[in-house]
Amino acid sequence: METQVRCVVVILFIFALFFIALGVGVGLQISGDDNQSNVSCTEVELKGLLKLRESLIDHSNRLSSWVGEYCCTWTGVGCSKRTRRVVKLDLHNPIPYDEYLYYSDSNYMKKYDGASLQGEISPSILNLRHLHYIDLSFNNFWGHILSADGSFNAYSFLGSLKNLRYLDLSHSHFEGQIPPQFGNLSNLQHLNLGFNNLRGPIPDTLGSLLSLTFLDLSLTSFDSPIMRSWFCKMSSLVHLRLSGVSYGGPILPCLWNLTSLTVLDLSSNSFEGSVPSGIGNLTQLTVLDLSHNKLEGEIPNTIRNLCSLSSFHLFYNEFTGEVPFFQGNTSTCLQKSLKELDLELNKFSGFLPNQLGEFRMLEVFVISENLFSGPIPASIGILSSLKVLYASDNQLNGSIPSSLGQLSRLESLDVSNNSLDGIVSELHFAKLTRLVWLDMSSNLLIMNVSIQWVPPFQLQYILMSSCKLGPQFPTWLQTQKHVEWLLISNAYISDTIPDWFENVYSRINHLDISHNQICGKLPKFQESNATHGRYLYLNSNKFEGPLTPFLSDVMSLDLSDNLLSGNFPLVDDNIHITFRVLRVSNNNLTGDIPKYICKMMALLLLDLSTNKISGTLPWCMGDLDQLVVLDLRNNYLGGHIPNSLGSLQYLSSLHLRNNMFHGNIPLTLQKLTSLRILDLGDNELNDIIPSWIEEMSNLRFLILRSNRFHGYISPQLCHISALQVLDLSHNYITGSIPRCFANFTAMVANLNATDIDDGFSQYTESILNYIKGVELKYTSTLRFLTSIDVSNNHIVGEIPEELMDLIGLRSFNASKNHLNGSIPEKIGNMKALESLDLSRNKLSGSIPPSLSAVNFLSYLNLSFNNLSGRIPTGNQLQTLNDPSIYMGNNQLCGPQIFKSCPSDTSSDDHHHDQHVPESEERLAFYTAIGPGFLVGFLTICGILHFKKSWRYAWFQFVENTCDNLLVAVAVKATWMRRKFHKDEMGG
Structure with a gap:
């Protein structure tokens, strides 16, 4: 027995020495590989990487480290610490993509595009046969996955990399079809081809990738609108995104059997029908996006089973009824998990529950453009994590609860286009230190804050049109130093522009103070750094005096319906004005139309109507080849209509009414095939109705x-x-x-x-x-x-x-x-x-x-x-x-x-016909008045009989009336006797 114990101890000792040695070896290997400055890949791999670099266009020198022989140290190249073979190629764009910034900030666009790789992926990548990770996302390859002539798949060679477990080609402008060879990647776990320009049939070979846990085919245009059934066989899927793949019809019921899913995105398709109760089987879901489809009906109650759901998007569908977890007792596990809820653009109805405050994790709450009614519950102030609250375009009423001011993390608030009323005070903004977007427009709200109030926030977007902010110009606006949008039209302001306004808002991007009673001179604005131009709407006020100089960075300027006078301002020849919309109608402007207007080549709408502008229409107006609307009616313009107007190929509306134009209609106007309105009325044109007018086939209103x-x-x-x-x-x-x-x-x-x-x-x-x-x-x-x-x-x-x-x-x-x-x-x-x-x-x-x-x-x-x-x-x-x-x-x-x-008929008969109806009417009158009198009399008598207090009052009234009449008669008789006696004595 003792010998056996000794043997066991020896064996255990040997095993212990083995594992210690193995641990030391592994530790030495990891330690040695941490510094790979002198580690090189094989010669075949080195040549493959160098050829790949030659095929790429690298404007930002991201691949500048790809020199020498130590390829494992190159940017984007990863090697195995054990075999020192290249196993990873990560060349994704290092600049994080932001769609909003990309299309709104030219500097960001330039920086992002500059960091993007271009060119083609060389087949030399096959030299890296041990690759298990490829990420080429967010670049600008603009290449065909399918060859240009359609003869072969240009990137089908990627299907030969049998060791691949991760492949990401998303957001890189690839075109063509998905190579069927991708179905050979049997070890693939992550496949992302989304947000490219792929089209054509989706290969069924992808259905053999049963190891996939991540699949993203978003924004591809497949030929078949029917969802492929082999998706349902991928039982290992954890992440499935099929956004914008043109699928229609009902959602495949078998999808609800993929119980491992944590992310399901079927947005931006044409799915129809209702959401079945089977959706409640996906209890692991954290993200569910069914937005932008044609789904309808009510949301099944089984949605309450999704206890891990964090992000829930249903916007832009046709859902009706109440939201299940808003009904009755809202007790649900969703209260502990839900962070994003977007129900916008549906037909949901009902009240917002008082228990809304129990969704303590909620960060984004969007219910805009539905049929929700009733008040905003005061419990909303408990949602301490809330960052976004959009409730616009509903039927909400009542006052805004002051508890809203407790949402210290709130960044965006939009309750516009409802029937909210009442006072909005400083309490409503007490702790909103992070608020940058405020939209309370188109309600019946009254802003009531002190003149000395300093808001706790610094807003970038202020939208309070149709709220009562006046009559004085709101002084708290001067504390907002970073405003990009200020929309306070129809705000009951009847004041002058304060002195501080120009300092704070002279460079604002979007200003709308229209439809007030603001008087005095126009404010002066300065040039800004706005990327896409500025919008200034000062129309429908009482501004007077001359026009201020035009700015080169303003895209839309509306000064119509004011009391402005004088000529157009002078403009430096070196200034390039970018107006797309210019409106100064309904003023008292005089003088000629300045020729520099012809240099506003981006102009789409020019409205100078109802002024006192004289002279002729400049010939160069024909240079405004983007013009869609030209409205010059109600002025004193004369001369001939210039032939050059025939060059305005996009012109849809031409108003020259009530001027002094004479001569003929120019023959060149027949080229205006987009014209829908031609109003030449009230002029002095002397012409025949031209036969060529038939060329204006889209004309809908012709006024001559x-x-x-x-x-x-x-x-x-x-x-x-x-x-x-x-x-x-x-x-x-x-x-x-x-x-x-x-x-x-x-x-x-x-x-x-x-x-x-x-x-x-x-x-x-x-x-x-x-x-x-x-x-x-x-x-x-x-x-x-x-x-x-x-x-x-x-x-x-x-x-x-x-x-x-x-x-x-x-x-x-x-x-x-x-x-x-x-x-x-x-x-x-x-x-x-x-x-x-x-x-x-x-x-x-x-x-x-x-x-x-x-x-x-x-x-x-x-x-x-x-x-x-x-x-x-x-x-x-x-x-x-x-x-x-x-x-x-x-x-x-x-x-x-x-x-x-x-x-x-004869006159006698006619006479009779005239009088017979009169006698019949009298008979009907007297026949009706008798019963009417009887009913009235009996009604009064009945009331006096049964109503004792009324009876006493009536008899008291009769008695008093009789007494008054007797006294009056007695007094009158006495006066008459005295007068008669006096007359006799005088006689």
């Missing part, structure tokens, strides 16, 4: 009224089928109304009733149109207007029957012409007609009975024609009882003009 146009109406005009307003009135046009006006299909069913604005938030398209006898301005309802006005011309002939097919026409005015013949019998077909004026012509015959079928007719004028017969009655005509409608038609008859018709 009050000029000197003459000749016939060109039949080519009928080729503009999109036309919905045609105004040729007050000219000298002859000939007849073309029958082809029936080709205006937009007037048949108002087919073009779509928004006609051109995307400019500070400009609303409008026209003046004479309808119902008055001039009306159409803005938001302009798209629904359909009208033909040929009045006050010398047009002859009959009204074409074909016009009766324009069943969507709302206004037709052909008055003050020489039309003859009869009113078409089918005029009742024009069901949408609201205004009809055929007065002062030579029309004859009867008024068609079908006119009474036009249900929306609210204005009618048929006066001064030769119409005859009985005036139709019934329906809408019953409401049009003004006799002047039919004045000057001596042969018309009917009750509307108090004139009987010959076909009526």
Whole structure:
């Protein structure tokens, strides 16, 4: 026994020595490999890396260390400490990618692109046959994974690296198809091909990668909209991102069996249907993103089972009902895990629960653009981790709880576009030291803080439009030194701009103080370092005096609807002005249009309307080849319309109304094929209606009224089928109304009733149109207007029957012409007609009975024609009882003009008919008054009988009244006797 024990001890001792030796060896190996300054890879690997470097374009010299033979020390190269073979190649962009900064900060874009590798990946990478890690992400290779001619996969060789466990080619602008050879990488655990320009079929060979734990194919465009079933076989998947892969239909139910998933991103697809209750099986999920799909219905209650869920995104779907963990007792494990909840752009409803404060981990809470109602619960102030709160565009009401001021980590707050009201005081901001974004606009809130208040925050974005901040200019704004956006339009401010404003806000990027009553001089601004230009909206105030000098870094400037005067400011020839929008309409500006406006080559909208600008339109205006809207109406401009305007190929809206232009319409305007509105009314143009106008095939509003146009109406005009307003009135046009006006299909069913604005938030398209006898301005309802006005011309002939097919026409005015013949019998077909004026012509015959079928007719004028017969009655005509409608038609008859018709009965019968109804009315009157009196009398008697207090009061009233009458009579009688006696004595 003792011998056996000794043997065991010896054996254990030997094992101990072995493990000590092994530990020392490993320690020596690790120690020795920590310094690899003299470690080299094999010659084959060295050559492969050098060829790879030659194939790459490295503007930032990231690969400057790739020299010599000690390749294991090179940047991005990793070697095994045991075999000293190259096993890792990490060439991802060292600059962290930020999408917002990339598109908003040119310096960041330049820095990021400069650090990106370009070129192609050389097949020499196959020399590194021991590679198990490749990361080429966030570069700009702009290369085809598939060869340019489609003959082979340019990067299919990567499928030969059988030892690969990690492959990341994301965000690197690769194009083409995914090589099927990638399916040979049987050891692959991490595959990220997302955010490239890949397209075509996804190879089924990827379904054999059963070792994958991470798969990201985001933003690829696969041919098939059907989700592949082999995804469900990857039971080892922990991370699955399929964002923006063009999948549609229902989500595969088998996905809910991948119970190892911690991240599931199916966002930005076209998935439809509801979310099944099986989603509750994915209890390991920490991130669930179903946003930007077409999912609908209610969220299943099983969502409460996801106790590890940290990030939950459902925005931009069609979900309805209440949020499960907002209903009733909100007790759920989600309260301990949920950090991000984004429900934006759905149809969720219900109240925000009082237990909202129990979600203590919540950092991002977004419920904007839903149907949530009721107040914001006071418990929201308990969410001490909250950084983002977006609740805009709901139906929230009541006051904002002052507990909101306790959210010391809050960075962004948006409660705009609700029905919130009440006072917002200093308590609401007490501890908001980190707040940078504040949006409380479009509510009924009243800001009530002291003049000396110094906010605890430094805001970058202040959006408080339609909140009551006035009448004084808010003094607390001067403490905010880093503001980029200040939007306080319609804020009830009736004050002058304070002295400190220019110092604090002279370089602001986005300023909107419009629709107030701010007076005094315009503030002066200074040049800023804004990358994409600045936006300054000072319109609809009471600013006076001259325009301030234009700045070169302003993109949009709106000074319309003020009291500004004088000429345009002088501009240094060396200053390059980048205006895209310039509005100074509705002021008192004088002088000529300066020629430097022609140098604003980026200009999209120019609105100088309703001023006192004179002179001619500069020929160089044709250089503004990006112009979409040109509005110069209501000025004193004269001369010829320059031919150069025909160069404005993108022009959609041209307003030259109410000026003094003369001559012809330039032939070059036929090139304006994008034009939708042409308003040349109220000028002195002397021309025929040009036949080439048919080239403007997109024209929807043509206004030539009050000029000197003459000749016939060109039949080519009928080729503009999109036309919905045609105004040729007050000219000298002859000939007849073309029958082809029936080709205006937009007037048949108002087919073009779509928004006609051109995307400019500070400009609303409008026209003046004479309808119902008055001039009306159409803005938001302009798209629904359909009208033909040929009045006050010398047009002859009959009204074409074909016009009766324009069943969507709302206004037709052909008055003050020489039309003859009869009113078409089918005029009742024009069901949408609201205004009809055929007065002062030579029309004859009867008024068609079908006119009474036009249900929306609210204005009618048929006066001064030769119409005859009985005036139709019934329906809408019953409401049009003004006799002047039919004045000057001596042969018309009917009750509307108090004139009987010959076909009526004899005069005796007529006399009888006039009196019989009167006797019947008297009989009905007396028959009704008897029972009425009886009911009233019995009601009063009944009340007096049963209501003792009322009975006493009534008799007391009668007694007092009788006493007063007796006293009055006695006094009057005494006075009369005395007066009579005095007269007798005097006699």
